[in-house]
Every structure is written in C-alpha cells, then in structure tokens.
Amino acid sequence: MLPKFEIKYIDVQWHDENTVLKVVESYLPLSVHYDDDQKSFSCTTIIYPKAEGIRLGQLAFRYLDDGTTAPHFEKADGSRIQLKNIKDKDSGKSWWIEAVNWQPDIKQWTRTLHRTAGAVKVGLGSQKCTIHIGSSEFTAEQLNRYLSDFKSDLWELILDEQSYVTAKAKKVEEGGVDEETLRLVSNLLSHAQNITKKPKSELREIQALKPRKLVKPVNRTFMELATKGYSKELTSRATTSSFNVPENRYVLFVLQRIYSILKQLVTISQNKVNRFEGMTMKLTERLNNFSGEKAINKDLVRKHLEQIKKTYDLEYLNSQLQTKLLSKKSQSTCLLKHPNKWLIKIGAKSKYYSNTYFLSIRVDNFAPWFSSDGSVQQVFIKFADSSYAELFEKGLEYEVYTDMYKPSNQGNKCFYTLNTLSSVKVVGGEELNIRRGKFIAERQKALDLNKQNWTKELTPKERAEQEREKRSVQTQLTYFQQNKAKVERVYEELAPKLTQFKSAIRILEKMGVKPSPTFPNSMTFVQNPDYQAMHSGYKKIRELTNLTDEDLLLSLEKVEEIGLVNMPLLYERWCLLQIIKVLVQNYHYQPDDEWKRKLLHIVLSRKHSKPLNFNNEPLKRKVYLRYEPLLDNGRTPDFVIDVDFETKYGITKRKRLVIDAKFYSDEIIKMHGGISGIVHNLYHKKDYSEGGANAVFIFHPAKGVINEIVSPQEWGQISYLGELSMFDWDKIPRHLYHQYGAVCANPVLRLRYLDEIQRMLGMFLQYGIEDNTLSGRPDDVESINFCISCGSHELTKKDTTTSNSRSAWYECDTCKHFTVYNHCHSCNTRLIKNGDYWSYHSQMAMEPLNIKCPSCESLV
Incomplete structure (x- = not known):
C-alpha cells in the first residue's frame, strides 16, 4: 500500500500567529513503510534535546491527494490533538503542523514533538502512521560540526583540485595554492588599495545653494526670486563627484568575489592545518604505542576458549548438525525409502570426481573400518546433493541413517552414493582428541597471560612485523609534518590579506558604490594599470582556483545557505x-x-x-x-x-x-x-x-x-x-x-x-572485488596491487621467507607500508595482512599480530 501523504521537516518563519512569511522544506520526505501486521504506516526520526539554540525545523504533514481532513495526534487515552494548517505562498503547498502555544516574543508556535522520544500515532484521513522518535546526544556545537565540515569539505574538493591532479606540470603547495596564486593575491590587494585611494569619478550636475553672484539659474531660481525677494543664496546649477560609476561598480563586484574565494581558501588552509596536525598527533600516538608487549583482551580470550571447547562437545556438535540437516530436509523433495545405519569417516575431497570424498565405512562399532582390502584400493562416497558434504568434517566419526546400500565398483575403486539422509550425528573420531588437546594448550596460554596481567611479550617474528609497520608510520609522520608546515605558510600568507580585502570593499561601499557584474569595457581598463590588473587578475584567480564556470561559483554560494533543517x-x-x-x-x-x-x-x-x-x-x-x-x-x-x-x-x-x-x-x-x-x-x-x-x-x-x-x-x-x-x-x-x-x-x-x-x-x-576462494590460485590478487595505507601503485615485491610458495609480499615505495598475501591452511581462503592498524581481518585473541580466517574462523 502506498501512503497518501508525505512527512517532511520544515522551518516556518511567522509574521504573526496566523501569517506565514516563509516556509523552508527539507529536500526529501521521511521514508515511510507499510506494516502488514499493524495495517498502518511507520517512519523513524530523531530529536536533539541537547541542541539548544538551533532551528532544526519541525515535522510537517501534507496530503498527496485532495485530502482535507485535519490530521491529528492520537494520545494513549484515546484523545486527539488537532494539527494546524498553514500554506506556503511560494510553492502553494498546504502543510499540517503541531502548534501548541503562540509565543509573540520569538514569533514561534511551541511544539512538543521535537523534545519527546518514543512513538506518536498520527491520523491522516483514512490512513495512520506511527512515528518512532529516537533521542540523540548531539549538542548544537556537534551538529554544527557536521554542517561546517560539509561546507568546507565541498569547497575544498572543488577548489583544491590541483592537490590531487597529478597531470598538472607546475609545482603546487599543499592546499592547492601555489606560489603564483600567492603572488597574484598580493598584487590584486595592492591594486585594489591604489583604486580606493584614487578611484575613478565623474562630475554629475546637481542643484545647490550658492551666493547670488555665482548662481547659474534654473527654474527653481526664478521661483525663489519671485517668492522670497532678496536672498543672499539661491538655488543654482552645480556639480559633484560621483564614485558610483560602472568601472567602480565592477571593481567592487570583483573584490567581493575575490574575498569570497579567498575566505574559502583561508578556511581550507586552516582545515588542512588542523587535519595535518591531527594526523601528526595520531601517527605520533601510534609510534609511541609500539612496544615489545601487547595488551590482550581477556573477554575475547574467554570467548575464544568457549568456541574451542564447543568444537569437541558432542551435544553442541550434534545440535548444530540437527539444525543444518533440518534445513536440508526442508529444501529437499526426496523421500527416504530404505534407511540403513552406517558409521562413516569422511576423508579428503577427490581431485577427479565431483562431489566425491575418500571414505572409511562400517556397519557397527565392532566391525573393522572398510577403506581398502585386497581387491579394493580406494573407497569413495559420492553426494548426490553437494550441500550434504557441508555436514561432514574430516577426522570425525558419524552415525548416519541413509539410503546407501550396495556400493558400485569401478576397477579397484569402490563408490557409495548418498542420496538422502534421515539422521546424522557425531559419535567420535581422533579429531575430537586433537581439539581437546588444542583447548588444553590454549587454556594454558590464557592462564599464563593472566599471571602476566594480560600482556603478551612479542615473539621475534611479531617484533619484525611491528618494525615494518613502525617504519611506515615514521615515513608518514615525516610527510605530514612537512606538509603541515607548507599549509601553515599558505594560511599565514592569506589570512591577513582577507581583512585587507574586506577593508577595501568597505571603503568603496562608503563611497556609495554599488556592485555590478557587468564589465564596462571602457578605456579606463586600458589606460589605468590598477583597473586593468583587477580585471585580468580576477579572471586569473578564478582559473587558478578552478572557478572559471560562473554557474559553479553561484552554486557554491547557494551551498552556504544550507542549514540544519534535515540532519x-x-x-x-x-x-x-x-x-x-x-x-x-x-x-x-x-x-x-x-x-x-x-x-x-x-x-x-x-x-x-x-x-x-x-x-x-x-x-x-x-x-x-x-x-x-x-x-x-x-x-x-x-x-x-x-x-x-x-x-x-x-x-x-x-x-x-x-x-x-x-x-x-x-x-x-x-x-x-x-x-x-x-x-x-x-x-x-x-x-x-x-x-x-x-x-x-x-x-x-x-x-x-x-x-x-x-x-x-x-x-x-x-x-x-x-x-x-x-x-x-x-x-x-x-x-x-x-x-x-x-x-x-x-x-x-x-x-x-x-x-x-x-x-x-x-x-x-583490495579484497572485496576478488574471488578469494578459488582452489589452486596463487595468494596474490588478480587485480593490480595498491597500498591500502596511502593508495600508491608503486610497490616493490619482496622475497618471502616462509615455506608457503604461493604467498606474495609487497612494500609500498611511498609510505613503506608492508602487505602480505597468504591463505588459510584450513579452508584455502585468501588472507591479506595489512599490519596491525590497517588490517580488516580480525586478529587472533592471544596472537595479536596474527589474523583469523573470516571464512572458517580457524581458532588456532
């Protein structure tokens, strides 16, 4: 069912309690979903009780059809609260909002929905909607952080293109501001100051009082003589200097645009200083945290031991098997006609026959295992349904009731075929003893760690891995420290000029100059070097900051109007x-x-x-x-x-x-x-x-x-x-x-x-685009390798020092990050080690620099 309404955040500006001046609505409505069980709609929103002082907007409801029934809130006692209807004169839309009490001092209707967490039911004609309201701990300062970050990030991406376009031939300072831009800004400021000292002006005729002997009569002069008689001063033609000429209007427009661009460049530089400072702090912290010991999470160790213990617990194993088997049965349409009891042990998968595994089999605990004899050298089990193979693990003994009966022989090979299973359970196997032994060994490690206050001394191999990561961190730290110094220089050069440009703008405005984007194309811009430099310099600075497109600049200015209507x-x-x-x-x-x-x-x-x-x-x-x-x-x-x-x-x-x-x-x-x-x-x-x-x-x-x-x-x-x-x-x-x-x-x-x-x-x-399970493939990826830390494609392949001939080691030439491509020895899944910080595989609980396989989750 589709809703006949929409719910949006709007911000209403009022003239009085019944007159709306302006309605600002969020771009998109809230997502509304229909619940078949409740036979009603629902949506989710958030309130910010700690964000005092911010106009966050309010929920508003609008019919999408011709509905005229006033929406209402339904209280727990069954009573209703009617909503107030308002109309947006600009869009013509009719909205329904909560309006409790009018506050004339702030010209706003009070409401409760913005500060009440829980669920609110709304009746909207023939349909109902439950609004689930969650509470956020964000303060006004924190919410504004998102808004300011959003605006500055957008400006940075648009203006800072030269910092990542490697095809540019000229050298660019960090921050996208090169030496040419800095010189240009200084020159433009100098020319702007020259213009404010001696701006172009023109004489304009006005009427003014002058001594009788100096009067140049106008119509008003003769009227004054006729009505006032003798007077020392009479109205006369006169002239005055006006600075509101086309040339100055264009210069003021240019200065305002340059100021806007420069303001963003200063903001970007400041943001980069803060970011590089943060990166430096972060890398310094990582560098200081390297040591010969590693803290171990005892809760994860406890969970790790519990998982190992389950691997040899027959009750748990058979419970899991029963669940899996029930799932298989629900998917199967085959009926088991003649079930037989067998004890089986599954071996390795055959390389030559599909869905086929080596098999040891017997009818009861007293019979010998049949895996070969004088006439048969190999015994196999073939799964008619390949998904049944997932039920069995190598090294465990199973009791199964299945329709296997007489095997078929092919030369010296014997094949059993399993079509359907009635039941399966683990009854033993040497693998259980192995797992029990692993648990005892791991538990002893945990006991030793407990004595050491849950800190582990790194092994020589782990120390070597840590040294590689430490080298990478040191390289990156040097890089960010150097670039922080460069950006600070840009900021120190540009920030003082921002105030000076603002001063030049105010001087022209006090002279009565009004900005105009129209270029006069007069001789002033040919003969006067200051005016000429302002025109050419403006075009040049837009080119250097990638803002030659006028629509682009106008769009960026619109971004500055974005507020916190819809977080x-x-x-x-x-x-x-x-x-x-x-x-x-x-x-x-x-x-x-x-x-x-x-x-x-x-x-x-x-x-x-x-x-x-x-x-x-x-x-x-x-x-x-x-x-x-x-x-x-x-x-x-x-x-x-x-x-x-x-x-x-x-x-x-x-x-x-x-x-x-x-x-x-x-x-x-x-x-x-x-x-x-x-x-x-x-x-x-x-x-x-x-x-x-x-x-x-x-x-x-x-x-x-x-x-x-x-x-x-x-x-x-x-x-x-x-x-x-x-x-x-x-x-x-x-x-x-x-x-x-x-x-x-x-x-x-x-x-x-x-x-x-x-x-x-x-x-x-690096990992998600690859097929990480193909058997027989090398550990290296199919795609071209890159550094996950800095993104560089310039890597050096290193000689491996392990017995795994399939593995591949790479070192980044740029940041010295070290990457190891390996595979899980239990299930053959590809694994990629990216060091302690950048690794996205989980580390083992008691081996902090060793990773777990995400597929089989190998425990040791």
Whole structure:
C-alpha cells in the first residue's frame, strides 16, 4: 500500500500567529513503510534535546491527494490533538503542523514533538502512521560540526583540485595554492588599495545653494526670486563627484568575489592545518604505542576458549548438525525409502570426481573400518546433493541413517552414493582428541597471560612485523609534518590579506558604490594599470582556483545557505563527500571533467543524478559512484559504487558495493534490532545485495552499537567489517564474510573517523572485488596491487621467507607500508595482512599480530 501523504521537516518563519512569511522544506520526505501486521504506516526520526539554540525545523504533514481532513495526534487515552494548517505562498503547498502555544516574543508556535522520544500515532484521513522518535546526544556545537565540515569539505574538493591532479606540470603547495596564486593575491590587494585611494569619478550636475553672484539659474531660481525677494543664496546649477560609476561598480563586484574565494581558501588552509596536525598527533600516538608487549583482551580470550571447547562437545556438535540437516530436509523433495545405519569417516575431497570424498565405512562399532582390502584400493562416497558434504568434517566419526546400500565398483575403486539422509550425528573420531588437546594448550596460554596481567611479550617474528609497520608510520609522520608546515605558510600568507580585502570593499561601499557584474569595457581598463590588473587578475584567480564556470561559483554560494533543517539528509551528503575524499585524496582516483557540476547537482537538487566517474589509470580501474540510484529490484539505497577493473591478465570484471547512511542514535539502532537487524534488513529483506552479488555496508554516527566485540583491534569497538560471525543469522560455514557490515563515520566521536571509511573502502577495493576462494590460485590478487595505507601503485615485491610458495609480499615505495598475501591452511581462503592498524581481518585473541580466517574462523 502506498501512503497518501508525505512527512517532511520544515522551518516556518511567522509574521504573526496566523501569517506565514516563509516556509523552508527539507529536500526529501521521511521514508515511510507499510506494516502488514499493524495495517498502518511507520517512519523513524530523531530529536536533539541537547541542541539548544538551533532551528532544526519541525515535522510537517501534507496530503498527496485532495485530502482535507485535519490530521491529528492520537494520545494513549484515546484523545486527539488537532494539527494546524498553514500554506506556503511560494510553492502553494498546504502543510499540517503541531502548534501548541503562540509565543509573540520569538514569533514561534511551541511544539512538543521535537523534545519527546518514543512513538506518536498520527491520523491522516483514512490512513495512520506511527512515528518512532529516537533521542540523540548531539549538542548544537556537534551538529554544527557536521554542517561546517560539509561546507568546507565541498569547497575544498572543488577548489583544491590541483592537490590531487597529478597531470598538472607546475609545482603546487599543499592546499592547492601555489606560489603564483600567492603572488597574484598580493598584487590584486595592492591594486585594489591604489583604486580606493584614487578611484575613478565623474562630475554629475546637481542643484545647490550658492551666493547670488555665482548662481547659474534654473527654474527653481526664478521661483525663489519671485517668492522670497532678496536672498543672499539661491538655488543654482552645480556639480559633484560621483564614485558610483560602472568601472567602480565592477571593481567592487570583483573584490567581493575575490574575498569570497579567498575566505574559502583561508578556511581550507586552516582545515588542512588542523587535519595535518591531527594526523601528526595520531601517527605520533601510534609510534609511541609500539612496544615489545601487547595488551590482550581477556573477554575475547574467554570467548575464544568457549568456541574451542564447543568444537569437541558432542551435544553442541550434534545440535548444530540437527539444525543444518533440518534445513536440508526442508529444501529437499526426496523421500527416504530404505534407511540403513552406517558409521562413516569422511576423508579428503577427490581431485577427479565431483562431489566425491575418500571414505572409511562400517556397519557397527565392532566391525573393522572398510577403506581398502585386497581387491579394493580406494573407497569413495559420492553426494548426490553437494550441500550434504557441508555436514561432514574430516577426522570425525558419524552415525548416519541413509539410503546407501550396495556400493558400485569401478576397477579397484569402490563408490557409495548418498542420496538422502534421515539422521546424522557425531559419535567420535581422533579429531575430537586433537581439539581437546588444542583447548588444553590454549587454556594454558590464557592462564599464563593472566599471571602476566594480560600482556603478551612479542615473539621475534611479531617484533619484525611491528618494525615494518613502525617504519611506515615514521615515513608518514615525516610527510605530514612537512606538509603541515607548507599549509601553515599558505594560511599565514592569506589570512591577513582577507581583512585587507574586506577593508577595501568597505571603503568603496562608503563611497556609495554599488556592485555590478557587468564589465564596462571602457578605456579606463586600458589606460589605468590598477583597473586593468583587477580585471585580468580576477579572471586569473578564478582559473587558478578552478572557478572559471560562473554557474559553479553561484552554486557554491547557494551551498552556504544550507542549514540544519534535515540532519539525516545532511549526514547523507556529508558521507558522500567523505567517500569522494577517500577516493580522490587518499587513493588518487581522477574524477571526470563534469564531476563538479554533477556533485553540486546532487547537493542542491532532489533528483537522481548521473554517476560521478573516477579513473585510476595505473591500477586499470574505473569507479562509478551513484547517489540514490534505482536498483533493478526497485530499491533505492543511498550510494552505489561500481568498480570496473582489469586483471593482470587483461580480463575486465565488475563488482558492486552498496552503502546506506543511517543518522541513527543508539536508541533508534536498538529499535531496529541493532546492527544485526539493520544489516539483515538491507542485505536480505530489501535485497540491496541483489541476490548476494553485492557487498552492503552502512555508515552510522552512533558509538555504542557494537554490543559483542569480535575483533581485538581498536576499530572493532565501533565498527564491524564482516570479519567474523557476529549475528545469529551469520554462522559458520560463512560464505558472505566481509560482504556486509557497519562503519562508524562520526567526526565528533573520534579524530580518525576518515580512517574507518578508508579501511572499509580499501578492503572492498583490495579484497572485496576478488574471488578469494578459488582452489589452486596463487595468494596474490588478480587485480593490480595498491597500498591500502596511502593508495600508491608503486610497490616493490619482496622475497618471502616462509615455506608457503604461493604467498606474495609487497612494500609500498611511498609510505613503506608492508602487505602480505597468504591463505588459510584450513579452508584455502585468501588472507591479506595489512599490519596491525590497517588490517580488516580480525586478529587472533592471544596472537595479536596474527589474523583469523573470516571464512572458517580457524581458532588456532
């Protein structure tokens, strides 16, 4: 069922209690969903009780048909609160809002919905909607941080193109401001000051009182003589100097535009100083934290031991088997006609026969195992349904009731065929003793760690890995310290000139000059070097700052008008900019020529846009980023990233990543079933995965959503990258590892928020686009290698020092980051080690620099 209404945030400006001056509405309405069980609609929103002093807008309701029934809130006791009708004179739309009491001092209607968390039912004609309201802890200062970051990031991406366009031949300072720009700004200021000292003027005729002898009569002069008689002063023709001439009007317009651009360059420089300072602090902290010891999370160790213990617990194993078997039976249409009891041990998979494994078999505990005899050298079991093979593990003994009866012989090989299973349970096997021994060994490690206050001394191998990472951190620290000094110089050069440009603008305004964008094309701009320099310099500075397009500059000015009417929508736009920043600034993807216009179209319009295209020629990759596209299944996620890449063998492939931005508080996330419920809903129910083909992640600002930490790394406390099973519906065997998750993207919560986004995108570009399960493949990836830390494609392949001939080691020539491509020795899944900080695989509980396989979750 479709709603006959829409719900938006609006900001109303009132003249009096019944007269509306202006209505500002959010770009998009709230998402409304129909609940078949409740037979009503529902939506979710957030209030900000700590954000005093900010006009956050209010919820408003509008009929999409010709409905005229006044909407109302339904209270718990059954009573109703009618809403007030207002009309937007500009758009002609009719809205219904909550209006409790009129406050004449601030010219606003008071309301309760903006400060009440819970659920509110709204009657809208024949339809009803329940609004679930969560509470956010964000303060006004923190909310404004999102808005200011959004604006400054957008200006930086537009103006700072030279910092990432490597094709530019000239040397560019960090911050996109080169020496030529700095000299130009100084020259323009000098010429502007010269103009204010001696501006062009023209004489204009006026009427003024003058002594009788100096009067040049006008009509009014004769009237005064006739009516006043003798007077010492009479009205006369006169002249005065006027500075409001076309040349000065154009110069004032130019100065205002230069001031606006310069203001953003100063803001960008200041932001970069802060960012590089933050990066320096972060890297210094990482450098200082390196030591010969590593803290161990005892809760994860306890969980680790419990998991190992389950691997040899017959009751647990058989419970899991029963659940899996029931699932198989529900999918099967075959009936078991003649079940027979067998005891079997499954061996390795045959290389020559599909769905076939080596087998040892007997009829009871007293019979010998049949795996070979004088006439038969090899015994196999063939699964008619390949999914049954997932029920059995090598080294365990099973009791099965199945329709296997007489085996078929082919020469010296004997084949049993399993068509359907009635029951299966683990009854023993040497593997159980091995697992029990592993548990005892791991428990002893834990006891030793407990004696050492849960700190582990690194082994020589771990120290060597740490030294490689330490070298990378030192290299990056030097880089950011150097660039911080460069940006500080840019800021120190430009910031004082901002005030001086403002002073020149005020002088002209006091002279009565009005700005005009029309270029007079007079001789003044030929003969006067100051006026000439202002005209040519303005064009040059727009060229140097990539603002030659007038529409682009006007669009950027509109961005300055964006406010906090709809925070979830602003969060979506902010997340979009963070994705672009990682692709462009960190991973050096080159945007296409039209990307600025497309980006501003996304920010300023509510329409679906064309993709933003990015290219990385050295890596043979193209990225297509879409905002709110329509999938083939009719769903509309926030972002879709399609990656076309060419393998080292010249084969072109494509992989898709879907991202949804959820500006949810902790309460709202819990209301939706936690991260588990939200991810399951998007991946499976809404099918953002499109049948499991796409990776699906969410961005969120909440800090307490990871209830069950599965990874000991620092990022594991606030983000989930699908590195291990966390949800009830995501258990071993896992086929969708690193295919869904939730990333905390919050500039208020932590300094390194962009690293969380970079780690997730880097994981997708390095690992997610690959087929990591193919047997017989090398450990190295098919696509062209790149550094997940700095994005460089300039890597040096290093000699390996392990017995694994398939592995590959690379060191980044730029930042010295070290990457190891390996595989799991239990299930053959490809593993990529990116050091302690950038690793997206989970580390082992008691081996902090060793990683767990995300597929089989090998415990030791």
